[in-house]
Amino acid sequence: MAHDERRLEVLRAIVQDYVSTNDPVGSKALADRHDLGVSPATIRNDMAVLEEQGYITQPHTSAGRVPTDKGYRLFVDRLSAVKPLSVAERRAIERFLDGAVDLHDVLGRTVRLLAQLTRQVAVVQYPTLSRSAVRHLEVVQVAAARLMLVLITDTGRVEQRVVDCPVDIDAGAVAELRALLNSAFTGVKLTEAGDKVPDLLETAPQHLRGLVATVSSILLETLVEPGEDRLVIGGTANLARGSALDFQGTVSPLLEALEEQVVVLRLISEVEAGTVLVRIGEENAHEALTGASLVTVGYGAQDRALGGLGIVGPTRMDYPTNMAAVRAVARYVGQLLAES
Amino acid sequence: MAHDERRLEVLRAIVQDYVSTNDPVGSKALADRHDLGVSPATIRNDMAVLEEQGYITQPHTSAGRVPTDKGYRLFVDRLSAVKPLSVAERRAIERFLDGAVDLHDVLGRTVRLLAQLTRQVAVVQYPTLSRSAVRHLEVVQVAAARLMLVLITDTGRVEQRVVDCPVDIDAGAVAELRALLNSAFTGVKLTEAGDKVPDLLETAPQHLRGLVATVSSILLETLVEPGEDRLVIGGTANLARGSALDFQGTVSPLLEALEEQVVVLRLISEVEAGTVLVRIGEENAHEALTGASLVTVGYGAQDRALGGLGIVGPTRMDYPTNMAAVRAVARYVGQLLAES
């Protein structure tokens, strides 16, 4: 029916106006600013229906309407097209990310870029260890009975662990150990590293067995485990900035949740490369994220996501633009990392 | 003169009361809450003098007095003793930091601990590269003409750089290069690494010269340079929390400055191990830090500071307690890192 379409048009107009002005929007303002072809009175009727359906609400009688989470959801799913970035923005992305010297630097730049582009809090996950493979394992002797294990993955991550050994180790053993570990693990996915351990133990010369066992267990325990994933966060100033109003006065619970990392990590790792995922307000089970929206996407090669990135902001945000920015940045980062 | 002493006592009382209540403190309240042995009228006279000397000020007529930056300075320098930590707090420090698996983890825990202990924003610098020595240099082939250089320092830092080479490299060359670099640089301080390059180039076999030159220059350019220092920041939620009032409404400039890192890094690296440094309000040249105080200290072995750590908060903070916390944490972190 034509009615339904117009109602959706009204909802779209409400979302757009509310996002840009931050004021509850009334029927008259809508009629003025949009070519809906009907009078305010008609719009009022539509609004009443939309309200009954739960897409909009009014903060108090005789105020304008505000989209609900459900309203934003409908808007994102059916009423908006991802807005292409301007040439200037594309150029800014390139300029910002080019010249990065290492993974840490790439992700640091990415998070700043994303924060600047969207004026929201930006979040970037380090490439997941669980989807990475071993490129090289280095063993460095730190003290007589202490080794440092350095894992270099094919995604460019470098992780270190200190291993305490029961007995002193001589330099020759270190070299042997290094060779053994590399021949066993190089090229192996971290999730499958565990399967290689029995073989490794068998082929290891007698005098190294104990050492190899200790080292492998540390490797598996501390590196393969999920929860070892890292997050870079930036643009928190954007939270304190305008959107104090959007979070009923205080942003500190949200900041705490962000610093805690674990909640956001769980959400951000449920991504696919290329598909932008939007979670709105109450859809985020966690309490501190009620009232906030996440826009996330996986980055990496086409076939597999190395990790996720995205933004966190008030539910009242410009979804089309932000989705575009997140997607574009992820694409560019994916390319950049594929090269190295 | 006895007068002067009592005046200082009055100043101390003002600072203490103001810090704990956040209300401008009047003569009557002072007389009630402190045993100054004189009447409010006398205190008023002292206050008038203190105000004339610039130690306190009143927000408006008929309000109580508030310490100025100068007043806090005097308080910190002469009127306060660093408050020893409670046993529970000491135990909390140990419990919090024990079980850290690597440098990243240690510093992450440190920053959370410090933020929790002081209820301020905590800042921890990675051990400065300029004061570190090379423990090991690893060279990993990433592509035909691309190497990854991994630097492991004696302070536990691991840094990586990607090096693009003009020509393809075979595996043998990589091994030779690794051996050359390690024999030249292992044990050498990063600041002195430059001096070793001429020797290195001379002893390098003909066919590796070009490669060695490329790699060394990357090493020196990107790793020895200052500005490569890193910062971990935590507890920003504490900023948004109560102290919104302390920063004339908005904390976002301060958050921006923190994320920028460079300003704070400059301040935090001017530390000595063991000596707690306090910078109050206007003393911080940078605009965004006006209105904020920094309490910093170097951590590391007794003889040399590996890096700095500290807190950032409103000028209205509990200096004695925070100074104690910062010092205790630095000491503990120093010990922890000395072991590894």
Added chain:
DNA sequence: GCTGGCACTCCCACCGTGCGAGTGCCAGCA
């Protein structure tokens, strides 16, 4: 040099009010 008393200042919280934006409903019209 300290003290109590006193007059004065001035912020702030409180309150009542009018305005305006916005709504819902209704009768009329295409």
Added chain:
DNA sequence: TGCTGGCACTCGCACGGTGGGAGTGCCAGC
């Protein structure tokens, strides 16, 4: 049947006036 203009009603909010209270400076007395 659905859209429209009109109208009465609601209610939040900005606004201005006001009283109380906390705090001060000064002064005379001890």
